[in-house]
Amino acid sequence: MNLPSEPRLIEGGLAADDRGEVSFVNGFSVEGVKRFYMVSNHRQGFIRAWHAHRHEAKYVLPVQGAAIVAAVPVQGDWAAPNKDAKVHRYVLSAHKPAILYIPPSHANGFMSLTADLKLMFFSTSTLDQSKDDDVRYDARYWDAWTVVER
Numbered sequence: 198m199n200l201p202s203e204p205r206l207i208e209g210g211l212a213a214d215d216r217g218e219v220s221f222v223n224g225f226s227v228e229g230v231k232r233f234y235m236v237s238n239h240r241q242g243f244i245r246a247w248h249a250h251r252h253e254a255k256y257v258l259p260v261q262g263a264a265i266v267a268a269v270p271v272q273g274d275w276a277a278p279n280k281d282a283k284v285h286r287y288v289l290s291a292h293k294p295a296i297l298y299i300p301p302s303h304a305n306g307f308m309s310l311t312a313d314l315k316l317m318f319f320s321t322s323t324l325d326q327s328k329d330d331d332v333r334y335d336a337r338y339w340d341a342w343t344v345v346e347r
Contacts, residue, residue, distance in 0.1 A: 200300060201298065202300055204268040204299055204300065206296075207295060207296045210223075211294060225296045229254075230256070231321060234317070235318075237316070238309040240309065242310075244308045245307055246338075246342075247338055248305055248332075249275075249305070250301060250327065251302055252301050252322065254298065254300050254301050256319040257299065258289075258316065258317040261291050261315040262310070263288065263289065263311050264307045264311075264314050265307060265341060267285060268285045268299045268303045268305045270302060271304055271332070278334070284339050296319075304332075308342045
């Protein structure tokens with residue numbers, strides 16, 4: 198399977214009629230996905246970051262609420278990566294169906310914009326493979342979390 202080298206938003210849609218709603222992301226294929234898990238925070242504004250893998254790719258689906266989700270390529274020394282690397286920042290909301298693809302060799306993280314946030318992560322690695330390929334950085338190593346009032 199040939200995966201993109203940059204983060205990519207796979208947009209979906211919403212169909213509504215007198216019976217209810219169907220939300221979908223038809224451009225997403227589960228090919229290569231080995232597991233999934235759901236993550237939520239206890240409060241709005243909480244940051245979970247940065248988490249990187251050399252080999253694992255992830256897909257992120259907002260199931261409930263909204264979040265800032267960010268990904269940054271780990272460039273240079275993995276012990277002290279380039280702090281000037283381009284941060285790819287997305288606002289994901291359950292009200293706008295989409296799945297964010299995060300490639301291998303990218304650190305990722307998110308901040309809850311709503312207290313009810315639930316994100317579903319799909320991973321291309323088993324849990325054991327992921328544990329052997331796990332690198333963590335401080336939540337503010339790259340700062341993608343500022344919300345500018347406008």
